[in-house]
Each structure stands twice: as C-alpha cells, then as structure tokens.
Amino acid sequence: MLRTHKLGEADRIVTFLTHHFGQVRAVAKGVRKTNSRFGARVEPFAHVAVQFHQGRGNLDTVTQVITHDAFGGDISRDYGRYTTGSAMLEIAERLTNHEREPAVDQYMLLLGGLRALSKQEHASGLILDAYLLRSMAVAGWAMAFDDCAKCGVPGPHGAFALSAGGVVCPNCRPAGAANPAPQSLELIGALLSSDWAVADASDERTRREVAGLTAAFAQYHLESGLRSLRLVDRTEQVQEADTPPRGES
Amino acid sequence: MYEGVIQDLIDELGRLPGVGPKGAQRIAFHLLNADSADVKRLADSLIEVKDKVHFCKTCYNVAQAEQCRICADVRRELTAICVVEEPKDVIAVERTREFRGRYHVLGGAINPMEGIGPDDLRIKELMVRLGDDTITEVILAMDPNVEGEATASYLARIIKPMGIKTSRLASGLPVGGDLEYADEITLGRAFEDRRPLDG
CATH class of the missing domain: 1.20.1440.120 (Recombination protein O, C-terminal domain)
Structure with a gap:
C-alpha cells in the first residue's frame, strides 16, 4: 500500500501497487472509524491481499483486506x-x-x-x-x-x-x-x-x-x-540543536 | 450552470471539505428557501468565527482569547502535557475526563510523502514548553496510524534526553466489541500493551 488520502467523514482513498494490475486507486469506506473491520490493515507500507468492487465511478471500492505483512x-x-x-x-x-x-x-x-x-x-x-x-x-x-x-x-x-x-x-x-x-x-x-x-x-x-x-x-x-x-533522516540520533536544554526557553 | 450569484454560492460551497457539486447545489437551494433571519445568523456566525477565533498562544488549541480556556484554567495540572495532532483531538480527550493536565496541538503529523516534516509542525514550540522544569510528564496522543506512530517515535526520541516521563496512548480492543471480530493488527497491539491484573 503506497498512500492514503482522507475522503469525507470517515473514508480514505488508498493507492495500491498490485502484483498483476500495477497501480490501483480505490475507496476504503469507513476505515477511519475505530470500529472499522479492516481500517488497521489499510495503512501505508502494508503488504495485503485486497479485493475490489468495480463500481460505475472512476474508483473501485475496497471490500476485503487480508494482511500478509504489516511492515508499517x-x-x-x-x-x-x-x-x-x-x-x-x-x-x-x-x-x-x-x-x-x-x-x-x-x-x-x-x-x-x-x-x-x-x-x-x-x-x-x-x-x-x-x-x-x-x-x-x-x-x-x-x-x-x-x-x-x-x-x-x-x-x-x-x-x-x-x-x-x-x-x-x-x-x-x-x-x-x-x-x-x-x-x-x-x-x-x-x-x-x-x-x-x-x-x-x-x-x-x-x-x-x-x-x-x-x-x-x-x-x-x-x-x-x-x-x-529531503526529509529522509539518515542519522541515528536527532541533532542536539533540536532539543534545547531544560531552563533555556 | 446557474447564473450570477447562485452559481457563485454553489462554487464557494463546493470548495468546502466533503461537499461535492451536487451537495453544494442542494445546500445553496436550501439557503435560498430558508428564512432570511436564519441565513443571516449563519452568515454572521461565519464572519464572527473568523474574527474572534485564534490559536492559543501556549498550546495552539483554538481560542477566543490569547489563551484557550484550558490553559487559562488555574485548576489544571501544570506538570503534564498531552500532545495531540489537531484541536478536535483535544475535545476527544476532554470527553474522557481522565486527563487534568494541559495540551499541545502540533497541527498535524509527520508525513514525508506530503512534504510535512518536523519543522512544519509546532514541535519547536513544544520543546520550548518542555524547557520549563515544572513539566514532568508528556503523553503522546497522536492518531493510531503510521503517521501518528512515526510522529510519536520522533517526539519520544527528542524528549527522552530531557529526562521527562513520556508515554504513548495504548492501542487495543474497543470496549463492547467481540474478540473474534478484532483484526490481527489491533489484537496484536492489545497483546503487546496488555496490563497485569492485581489479585
């Protein structure tokens, strides 16, 4: 799973890189709610098996997700x-x-x-x-x-x-x-x-x-x-300049 | 396409989050049919909220004065800060009535793919607040997703050398749900964060 965008109240548009169909964008409905059936699986970095429903619109709908590797x-x-x-x-x-x-x-x-x-x-x-x-x-x-x-x-x-x-x-x-x-x-x-x-x-x-x-x-x-x-952090420790010592505010 | 001011209103409404062209049209015609007094009250509210609401100078929550009501409340604990992504998260934590300290609103989460790094959030302002010796505990209450976890990891890494107790909200099973319906990631987190029972 490559990227997610918030959509409406509780949905996300998710971009997948799939084995057989290349890049696919789909709507995952209700996944931002805590009671979502597969919200935890629809996260960047995840390696999943996913089932889409092809609707009339441009975007498919995610109907089922099974986790292979939760790299995230x-x-x-x-x-x-x-x-x-x-x-x-x-x-x-x-x-x-x-x-x-x-x-x-x-x-x-x-x-x-x-x-x-x-x-x-x-x-x-x-x-x-x-x-x-x-x-x-x-x-x-x-x-x-x-x-x-x-x-x-x-x-x-x-x-x-x-x-x-x-x-x-x-x-x-x-x-x-x-x-x-x-x-x-x-x-x-x-x-x-x-x-x-x-x-x-x-x-x-x-x-x-x-x-x-x-x-x-x-x-x-x-x-x-x-x-x-530009944001890749190649250091093991954050620069000390980021953490002002206590009392120096 | 409608003409003149009606289309202008539909276009403006259509720019709001979650409102598409059809929704904008429906709201515009609802406003056209509504009482003038109701529409005026809505318009006044929109202007008033822009004029009067600012960010709290201490925690960056929304506020009508220089400080929000939480920062201005002398009964709140001074030793603990709960760090959240957005002002709406402050309301969510307040609803629990479990936390009596103060807040710090970051204004989002670190998301390199969207070009949002630590410098784009109010992390420097948080570090300045933590420079005050009175704060002994920081609770990281970011969203339980990849961006929120990464932001919490970053903050924990830079706060740790300051010797302040730092904790992250627990993840796990929703209250009232059945275990069999929990997904493996949430259930796995619940096992990781399990707590001992006395007695």
Whole structure:
C-alpha cells in the first residue's frame, strides 16, 4: 500500500501497487472509524491481499483486506526507517503512475525493500539507495558506474555526469561533471548487483556521497523533486540543536 | 450552470471539505428557501468565527482569547502535557475526563510523502514548553496510524534526553466489541500493551 488520502467523514482513498494490475486507486469506506473491520490493515507500507468492487465511478471500492505483512508497525517505530520507507513509497508511486499497467518488477523490488527495511537487514540509507538505483534501472534509467554512459568505452572512469546517466570517459565529459571517489562508484555497483557484503562494509563518507548522487540522479531523470527525499533522516540520533536544554526557553 | 450569484454560492460551497457539486447545489437551494433571519445568523456566525477565533498562544488549541480556556484554567495540572495532532483531538480527550493536565496541538503529523516534516509542525514550540522544569510528564496522543506512530517515535526520541516521563496512548480492543471480530493488527497491539491484573 503506497498512500492514503482522507475522503469525507470517515473514508480514505488508498493507492495500491498490485502484483498483476500495477497501480490501483480505490475507496476504503469507513476505515477511519475505530470500529472499522479492516481500517488497521489499510495503512501505508502494508503488504495485503485486497479485493475490489468495480463500481460505475472512476474508483473501485475496497471490500476485503487480508494482511500478509504489516511492515508499517516496525517501520513507524523508528523515525529514520519511516522517512526512508516513505521515500521508497513515493519513488514507487512515481515510477508506476500509469494506473492498471502491470509493473511486476517494481512490485517485487518494493516488497523486498520494505521487508529488508522492516527487519533492519542493512542500514536504512543503503536499502533506500539500492532500491532507488534498481527501481530507476527497471524504469529505464540504469545508472552507468563502470563503462562510459555516452560512448560505452570500458571503465573505470572518474567523472560523473547526471545528464549523461552516470560515469563518462574523458572524451565525453561535459563541463561541471562531478568526480566521485572510486569507493563511491564501487558502492553503487554493489548496491545495483546486491553485493551486500561490499555495501555493508562501506564507510560513512562513501555512503553520504552515494546518497547525494542517487538522490540527484533520480530527481534529475524524474524531472521533478521527490518531496520525501529531503526529509529522509539518515542519522541515528536527532541533532542536539533540536532539543534545547531544560531552563533555556 | 446557474447564473450570477447562485452559481457563485454553489462554487464557494463546493470548495468546502466533503461537499461535492451536487451537495453544494442542494445546500445553496436550501439557503435560498430558508428564512432570511436564519441565513443571516449563519452568515454572521461565519464572519464572527473568523474574527474572534485564534490559536492559543501556549498550546495552539483554538481560542477566543490569547489563551484557550484550558490553559487559562488555574485548576489544571501544570506538570503534564498531552500532545495531540489537531484541536478536535483535544475535545476527544476532554470527553474522557481522565486527563487534568494541559495540551499541545502540533497541527498535524509527520508525513514525508506530503512534504510535512518536523519543522512544519509546532514541535519547536513544544520543546520550548518542555524547557520549563515544572513539566514532568508528556503523553503522546497522536492518531493510531503510521503517521501518528512515526510522529510519536520522533517526539519520544527528542524528549527522552530531557529526562521527562513520556508515554504513548495504548492501542487495543474497543470496549463492547467481540474478540473474534478484532483484526490481527489491533489484537496484536492489545497483546503487546496488555496490563497485569492485581489479585
């Protein structure tokens, strides 16, 4: 389940990413009431089996929901994981925005990403970056991290150009290209190929650089900002500046 | 399409939450058929509420004076703050008659997909209030959904270092219901938050 919007007194419009029908929007009636039969199951991050009733209007109606995995409970207990998961949902929503167009690969990627996030299999930031890189690749925007993105000359290359789609050789290098550390390109390769041993062993500085590159890459090619990316909390502790000491009001 | 002021009224009513084009048309014709005095009273109420109602300078609940009636009530406990998302949640908690402290209204919940982060809520104002040594307990009463839980997690994380007792409203079974009809998530929460019985 990707997103919910309030509708009227007690209903919600729910956006699902389904296995067989891609993105589907439907009305879940009465789910904001405490006595709703399936209100607790209709929450973002949930992996559910859902039955729709196709009415005459544009939106289907949710008639039955069975929970497979309630990822929302584990994810929302940790603020960092919640902001990370929200970014993953927004990216999935953006990349599958043609309603009822099957997107099985995107569905499987998101499910795996949310499962890894809820079980804390890896650092939240790494899961987000791996998901972002792979979902963009599935959508047709695979980041080049070895061969030149423009002419295909085998790498490794040192320059990185967003507009070209990744690393570029000295001949193709445009003005203003970045020069990421070789370890960052290695981490990008590891995240794209699920080499978690390499990814988990990466240092904080490399992760920060890769996070910046992947976020910029996604926003450049999606041609608009992702609202949740700026709110992703990659720190374990909230900055101390947020908590004025007692007595200093 | 109607002409002139009738269509203007339908358009304005249609901008209200939960009112669609048909509903707006029905309300507009109800007002046309109603007594002039009734319509004038409604119009006066709309203008009066905009003129007189503000946010309480302490808790950000709706108020007609600088402070809401709860913050201005000297009989209320000063040591406990109940943090809620919206002013209507204050009324819901007040109906229980279980809480005698004061409130803090955040103005929503953290929702990154809607672009709402901690800086968009009245969290800094809450932290300033907690800087006062008199407050010893904070009750987090956000909605029991993903956004509410995440907001509570965030607040608990930043309040914890201040040494203030912080609790979250329990989730579980509705009173008067049958156990067999409870969904597995609510029932699971009820087990997590079960309480010991004396005797």
